[in-house]
Amino acid sequence: MIQHHAGDELLLPLAAGRLSAGQALVVSAHLESCTECRARLHSLQALGGALLEQAEPAALEAGAWERTLRRIDRLAPEAAPAAPAPHPALPEGVSWPASLRFCRVSGWRWIGPGVSFARVAGPHDPAASVYLLRIGEGRSLPRHTHGGIELTQVLCGAFDDGRALFGPGDFDAADESVHHQPVVQTGATCVCLAYVGARMRFDGRIASLIGGWIGM
Numbered sequence: 001m002i003q004h005h006a007g008d009e010l011l012l013p014l015a016a017g018r019l020s021a022g023q024a025l026v027v028s029a030h031l032e033s034c035t036e037c038r039a040r041l042h043s044l045q046a047l048g049g050a051l052l053e054q055a056e057p058a059a060l061e062a063g064a065w066e067r068t069l070r071r072i073d074r075l076a077p078e079a080a081p082a083a084p085a086p087h088p089a090l091p092e093g094v095s096w097p098a099s100l101r102f103c104r105v106s107g108w109r110w111i112g113p114g115v116s117f118a119r120v121a122g123p124h125d126p127a128a129s130v131y132l133l134r135i136g137e138g139r140s141l142p143r144h145t146h147g148g149i150e151l152t153q154v155l156c157g158a159f160d161d162g163r164a165l166f167g168p169g170d171f172d173a174a175d176e177s178v179h180h181q182p183v184v185q186t187g188a189t190c191v192c193l194a195y196v197g198a199r200m201r202f203d204g205r206i207a208s209l210i211g212g213w214i215g216m
């Protein structure tokens, strides 16, 4: 049962094609598992279409159509997606979101007791800060806040960060105002897909060093 959803501040730009590629990856992974957010996205898309239809027609500049066609002719054809890349192992019974199918995912790298991460490089913006975090049961991430927005989609397991309990399929958006320490519940390893808009600010010096080292 999904308790935490993506808000309109993310679904609206996604519907309009204006959400950054890194954020869109995480929101898309949530949409795959959440019928409620998919229905909301469809409503927003329908609303956008209706608004366009009702808009007052405006005259285009002379030659605008021809210029647009010439611009389209100059666009490089979009490369066909590469074959799905092999991904590192997930806990048994957990499958990869289809939205990550054409992403390159590094192997798991150890960053602390019970904690590893993998780098996710999407086809549209390989440099976007998208990561997978795998945290063992009962383990936690160091206490931190954020320099910008952090989006998290729980693929399996559950964590509690003092604000709420987030389980499989749940989505979270945290910003500078959130200062938290996610603690993974006992019973299962937790794997999350995360977009980190700006460096995380860790309370501890060692965590800061490791965070800087992996660019998180």
Ligand SMILES: [Zn+2]
Residues within 6 Å of the ligand: 002, 004, 005, 006, 030, 034, 036, 037, 038, 171
């Ligand atoms: Zn949702």
